[in-house]
Amino acid sequence: MEMIPVNEPLFGDRELEFVGECIRTGWISSSGRFIEEFEEQWSAFCGMPHGVAVSNGTTALQVALRCLELEPGDEVIMPTFTIISCALAVVEWGGVPVLVDCDPSTWCMDVSQVEGKITPRTRAIMPVHIYGHPVDMDPLLALADKYNLFVVEDAAEVHGAEYLSGRHGTVTKWKRCGGLGHISTFSFYANKLITTGEGGMVLTARQDHAERARSLRNLCFRRDRRFYHTDLGYNFRMTNLQAAIGLAQMERMGAIISRKRWMGQAYSERLRDIPGLQLPVEEPWARQVYWMYGLVLDESLGMDAREFARRLVDLGVETRPFFLGMHEQPVLLERGLFRGERYPVAERIARQGLYLPSGVALTEDQLDRVCEAVRQVITCR
Ligand SMILES: Cc1ncc(COP(=O)(O)O)c(C=O)c1O
Incomplete structure (x- = not known):
């Protein structure tokens, strides 16, 4: 009996063509035209000004949180029902994940529980869109305004999903997930709608956060003096080969x-x-x-x-x-x-x-x- 797999990616000739170009030209590491094009196209698709491609969705969360320059002991409110990557990206710098339960019908975080979890140490809310369905973002964005918090949107599971913002007001607008928070993250693992094999991206509207994300993913090398470091980063770079696959998929x-x-x-x-x-x-x-x-x-x-x-x-x-x-x-x-x-x-x-x-x-x-x-x-x- 043939087993029906839980997921099977689908590739076309464009992926072969673009990957072939990387091999023929030798641009197989983290420089090359596909990375920038993928960043530009993905961020434009989601309605965010800047995209920084990284090695996976977990590292995207790590970079996004580090961009916010939070202090040990600072709290980040997130759903308990999520992947460990969300908690890991907070505890690694001494942050404290604070949990809420999920909505019984969408399985996303229950946004009505968030305000009750805000303390003087709260710095950010991390909504995680679950299994393709958006979190109800407007109430979270209102809380973020009221308490001066960041909203870090984990959009790993919702490529292309849309949210009707402003439904309690006079102006409504459909917006793509990943374009709703202050900073957002994606995964392009093989089971995602768009895959790069392994891969991820950080999106942000802020130039300074984009620059910091680029620096963090590349070991915090300084432009002015090579191999001289004033901060600790990571090697979380995406390769041109991976971006080539993602860009080809974006055409579809x-x-x-x-x-x-x-x-x-x-x-x-x-x-x-x-x-x-x-x-x-x-x-x-x-x-x-x-x-x-x-x-x-x-x-x-x-x-x-x-x-x-x-x-x-x-x-x-x-x-x-x-x-x-x-x-x-x-x-x-x-x-x-x-x-x-x-x-x-x-x-x-x-x-x-x-x-x-x-x-x-x-x-x-x-x-x-x-x-x-x-x-x-x-x-x-
Ligand atoms: C909500 C969510 N965030 C983060 C990740 C981590 O992504 P990756 O597997 O690319 O590290 C996943 C993985 O599926 C996820 O579902």
Whole structure:
């Protein structure tokens, strides 16, 4: 039986052509025309003035946080339901991640819990758009104004997703995720809508942050004196080879987004009538891209996501579990963080949630087979 993979990237002739150019010309490291073009095109696509390409989405977060020049002990509010990269980028300079639970329908951070977590040490809020659906950004941007905080937007999972800003006021505007906060980050890992294999980007509206990000990704080399350092940076450079792949993929951005939206809607149509399954939503203020098509099993089914995944594998369907909350991570608890804190929504969806095959290369026939398998597992318990 052929296993349907949870993700499979899709490449075309343009990727081969652009990568071929890197090989033919010898521009294979972190200089070359594709890097700058990719930075320009991606930042323009997201509506941000500056883009700084880096080695992955984790390093993008590290660079973004370091651009803000925060002090040890400063607090950053983030969702517990996210990847460890978010917490890592805060604790590495002595910062303190402060958590909120997630919204039970979008699975993004519950923005109504944020103000209650603000203290005199709070410096930033880090919204993380989850599985293709935007966070409700307006309330966060209002809090950021009120308390003078940075908004660091982790847009790794929402390439091309849009948010209707200003819906409580008189002027509304659809804006792309990654163009909403003060500084934002992306991942271009192989399972993302646009991939560079490994890769990431920091976007910012501020020239000084862009310059600092460029310096941090390149070991803080100084322009005036080579090999003389006044700050510690990293080698987080993206290669021209990687940028070549990303730029080639960007030519198909419209088609990729349409395909993903088709996939999400096709899954929902086929799974809607199965009892006990919570499907992804699309709020009226969001255009989501279904990066990964998630499901949450109702506890009344008497089955958790691990058991569900095991049964789906037997039917040839690969899945991935949902995130485990930051407050349940031993490595963070050992540092004295989040002692005794409970986040019931994140805990439940971590136990009961998984995502189905969602790659750009997924065919309609495969999607039908996944839906039949889901139906079989739920109805033949
Ligand atoms: C929300 C979020 N942030 C950051 C990352 C880290 O990206 P990378 O795997 O490129 O380091 C990911 C990875 O998928 C992610 O989902």
